[in-house]
Amino acid sequence: MPRFKSIISRIVILHVVAVAVTSILMSLALSWLLNYATNNIHNQAMKKQAIALAEHLEIQPDGKLKLSLTPDLQGLYSQPYGRYSYAVIDSQNRVVFSSLKDRVPLFPRDAKSGDVEFLQRNRGDATVSGASVKRVVGGQTVWVQAGEDLDNRDVLTDDIVAEFFRSVGWIILPILFILLVIDIAIFRRALKPLRQASQIAETIGPLRADIRLPTKEIPREVRPLVLAVNQALDRLEEGFRVQRDFTADAAHELRTPLSILRTRMETLEDQQVGKALLNDIEGMTRIINQLLDIAELDSFVIDPHEEADLRMVCTEVLEFLAPLALAQGKEVALVGTANSVLVRGNAEMLNRAIRNLAENAIRHTSPGSTVEFVVEENGTVSVLDDGPGISDEERDFIFQRFWRRDRGMAGSTGLGLPIVQRIAELHTATITLTNRKPRGACFSIKFARLSA
Amino acid sequence: MSNGWPMRLLIVEDNVELAGLLAKGLKAAGYEADILSTIDEANTVLRTTFYAALILDLGLPDGDGLGLLREIRHRNIPMPVLVLTARGGLQDRVHGLRSGADDYLVKPFALEELIARLEAQLRRPGHLLGGVLRIANLEFDTGNRQASINGQPQLLSARETAVLELLMRSKGRVVSKKQVEDHIFGHSNDISSNAVEVYVHRLRKQLAEMEAKVQVHTIRGVGYLLAENK
Incomplete structure (x- = not known):
């Protein structure tokens, strides 16, 4: 059974097959019926002729039979006409009367022959078909046979049979074809609400998870599927909502106490103790922020129409990080193009990705050296450090959550690079990692450039 | 203070402890702050009282602070609004600013930063003048x-x-x-x-x-x- 891609093509093909089979069977049945009917008519006519002949038989005083036919009957059975013939046979199997010159029986007769029989026999080139009727005339039993030469049969009956396929048969095909066209139209109409539902379904995405498929016009047979899809969408939306709510609640529950703690320290009388504790709070804030970021990124979706200026984002990140880098005796610099580089993406997310890369680079670079940011016109941003670089064995681990090369290293949470990777994924951006000579690593992210 | 009298600010924050600490910190910088903890109260008070600026927390017990912000903008109250939020989310910043916030600080923030932003909004050289x-x-x-x-x-x-x-x-x-x-x-x-x-x-x-x-x-x-x- 071939697989059909569309319901309509399935209907068309199966319909064509059905039409072909039906036409053949119908023609066979009709021709059989027609033959049966004509044979029946012929047999009945022959029986009537035999009975009519028998009525003209009479017994003479000498005990001999006499057949006195009326002139029109004589004409009917005349040799020149040749279409009909008769024979009368007695109980000794002798042919008493016959329309044929050689006085032979039309059909062989035996003792078993009943009152009425329909028989057929080949005689010479011709096929004779007819009836044999048993009669008792004046004490003598005779069989009156009447036959018709089938080759000379009634022209009208013959014509009906012969013309049947040419005239009637060909009418069937256009009718079936029209039926097919109507069927297709009906199905197309019935499927229209499904097509409309599909168009609506195309607009559903994580950003528009509130849309549901219409069920009003949908055919009853398909409605369970549409309802099930809508229920699946409900569950998906609920999933997104739960995740978002969790992140929002967690953010509130974690950041508010931190806020209180921080403000309390800032208003402390003893500023020396306060400063040390503030450092701790800042570290903690960073970890919490990264955890919340990664939780949010799990259920985050980007509006495909958003755009961001990569160069501007880098400037913001550098402005934010420069004081921290300088405090560690390290420098940061932005090189590459001075023009704005528009890419597809969410500016805040790009900021987080680049900031995480940069924080990593600053952590690994040695004091007195510079972490360079390179922005290219093709939508690539690279962050270059002169740290130890990334060994081949580490490449498999660095993007795993909570993986850290040196667990004692301050400020590292093991979440920075997973955040970068997730953001790159969401933007279908590619991350490239190369080691620099003589030392150092270069992380590049290539975003989709917005055609100007 | 150059003006001679302290500027009055309104803090709408449901966490009493944080609000108290903020008020204390702002007082040290020369501001007088009133504290309210619901949108409802804030709406009522803002009908009758003038404040130089509003420090607004977003997560309030009777709704989202952004609702109050829209109401204030709708009523054309010429008052800078500084939004405080625990939502440091990726789309929250844009969202808050679009709804009419003048500035935005994610918790936990430095008090110094809050005062600096406030002074920038009040177009006042502040205590540095x-x-x-x-x-x-x-x-x-x-x-x-x-x-x-x-x-x-x-x-x-x-x-x-x-x-x-x-x-x-x-x-x-x-x-x-x-x-x-x-x-x-x-x-x-x-x-x-x-x-x-x-x-x-x-x-x-x-x-x-x-x-x-x-x-x-x-x-x-x-x-x-x-x-x-x-």
Whole structure:
């Protein structure tokens, strides 16, 4: 059974097959019926002729039979006409009367022959078909046979049979074809609400998870599927909502106490103790922020129409990080193009990705050296450090959550690079990692450039 | 305070402890703050009382603070609104600002930062007006625009002074090259491309000669930052 891609093509093909089979069977049945009917008519006519002949038989005083036919009957059975013939046979199997010159029986007769029989026999080139009727005339039993030469049969009956396929048969095909066209139209109409539902379904995405498929016009047979899809969408939306709510609640529950703690320290009388504790709070804030970021990124979706200026984002990140880098005796610099580089993406997310890369680079670079940011016109941003670089064995681990090369290293949470990777994924951006000579690593992210 | 009386601010924050601490910190900076904890109360009070600015938390027990913000904008109350939120989310910033917030701070924030943002919104030079900016042994009197090191007044050209003042006002933050350009030349068009670099270079040299324990850092491709020597 071939697989059909569309319901309509399935209907068309199966319909064509059905039409072909039906036409053949119908023609066979009709021709059989027609033959049966004509044979029946012929047999009945022959029986009537035999009975009519028998009525003209009479017994003479000498005990001999006499057949006195009326002139029109004589004409009917005349040799020149040749279409009909008769024979009368007695109980000794002798042919008493016959329309044929050689006085032979039309059909062989035996003792078993009943009152009425329909028989057929080949005689010479011709096929004779007819009836044999048993009669008792004046004490003598005779069989009156009447036959018709089938080759000379009634022209009208013959014509009906012969013309049947040419005239009637060909009418069937256009009718079936029209039926097919109507069927297709009906199905197309019935499927229209499904097509409309599909168009609506195309607009559903994580950003528009509130849309549901219409069920009003949908055919009853398909409605369970549409309802099930809508229920699946409900569950998906609920999933997104739960995740978002969790992140929002967690953010509130974690950041508010931190806020209180921080403000309390800032208003402390003893500023020396306060400063040390503030450092701790800042570290903690960073970890919490990264955890919340990664939780949010799990259920985050980007509006495909958003755009961001990569160069501007880098400037913001550098402005934010420069004081921290300088405090560690390290420098940061932005090189590459001075023009704005528009890419597809969410500016805040790009900021987080680049900031995480940069924080990593600053952590690994040695004091007195510079972490360079390179922005290219093709939508690539690279962050270059002169740290130890990334060994081949580490490449498999660095993007795993909570993986850290040196667990004692301050400020590292093991979440920075997973955040970068997730953001790159969401933007279908590619991350490239190369080691620099003589030392150092270069992380590049290539975003989709917005055609100007 | 230059005005003679403290400015009144309204804090709408449901966490009583945080609100109290903020009020205390703001008081030290010369502000008087009232505290409310619901949108409902805030709506009522804002009908009758004028405040110089509103510090608004977003997560309130009777709804989202952004609703109150929209209501305030709808009623055309000319009051800067500084939003505080625990939502540091990726799309929250844009969202909050679009709804009419003048500025936005994610918890936990530095009190100093809150006051600085507030003063920027109030277009008020704040407690620095007529005051003295100080980094390490370098001082800058904003009143007479005089720089001094170890208490000794120093002689700087007008443009070097302008650059120094901008950098000292933005202490600890990066000042873009464009900002420096606008600050010393206004919006004039005929500035040679390296004019800013020339003045910064001169200022740096002067500060070194005067043995100031500060450093003007160049953040290549971005701008400048004045910081204490390590």
